[in-house]
Amino acid sequence: MLEVLQQPRSDWTESAKTVPSEVLVFMIRQLDESDSGLVGALFSELSTSIARIARKWAKGFSRVTTEDIILAVEIQIIERVLAPAPTRRSEMLEVAFECVVKGRTLNEVVAYKNRPKSLTIAPQTPSASDEAVEESAGPLDILVALEDEARRPELIRRAFDAVKDKRHVEAVVLRYVEGWPLTDKDPNAPSLARHFGMSGRQIQNWITNALDIMRAEIGDSI
């Protein structure tokens, strides 16, 4: 930042192409509307940076939806950058830009998925009787393959293509990759049943069905 401050502003457009995004934010904050040409150039670079980070965390959507999500994130970041007085949230951009954009993107993806849809399936409240769910072991070869970090992305991608209900794949990922329990005796503890609003037994059925389809789809390559 000190290096940039020592440069004449006429050099800032060129510098913007190489400096970290945190420095771009700092540079923009030194400007006002009279520097609209320079502001535009700096925001253009910042936008490119935001899009590249946001794409990594908004996967699985059409191009139009992905662009909508990224634009929503860009607008949120712009409004933080242009906050009239420094706030903790705005200052974070000068310290951990990628972290902020990643968080905003994931939050925006969640918001998109939670938008009311024309047909919704009413979630069931997990009942106490579902607490003890006998978890049937899925096809072992699939589970072993999921543990292989190098192969996992391809397996998940093919699973998304093959399994109709994406929530079933999500349940497999959260269960066998992130280690979430199906249910938990503590009603406040996170669990798959609580997350999906379904019984543990239903989630187990989802997982079993998804693993069966995954095995049928990719079994030969294991």
Add this chain to the structure above:
Amino acid sequence: MSLQNAAFEEVIDSLMMDESEPSYEALVRWSKRYPQFRDALMTFFAEWGLQSEIDTETDVDEIRLSNLAVSHALDLMHRRHTLTRNVQSVGALRLLKTAEGIGIAPEVLAQSVGLDVMLIRKLDLRRILDVPRHCIDALAKELRLLTEQVAEMIVGPPILSASVQHKSKRKPNATTEAFEDAVRNSMLTDHAKEFWLQVAKEEKEHRQE
């Protein structure tokens, strides 16, 4: 943006800095730290876990996105600059005049933010005290201004309506009322009243913490 959403955003910012992976242990840890966001954290971690495992990114039109972003940024800067200049030249700007200036009628503004016209007119005349931040944010969003700019318009000494005539030698005082009373006395539906009263209550409790 509601107070709750703003607070959750701050939690997410800290979370992203402290955690590199969406592990279940991290989820439990953060849920214990912020129990009021337990469900939101669970949904967030689930999405983070899922996104971590999908490998294919979607191509996007970066140039189009960049043009839209730059346009938004310059528009926001211009509005702020224009408002600041107007405030300096003519004194405090008024809410309804600002809305009118960008083609938004009072009825439309009221409906967009979930208030009624009477409440909007009272805000314009600065007759309402302790206006919740959520309300000011909503107005700012509709008028495409910064929250602080809208706050300047509706917070301050109450304004006597120009149509008020008085014979007394002393200028009459404009009456004010608390936000909650203004809402209760409004023509809003019961559901809308309940919403705004809850917002006001939550913000007051948050300030006291």
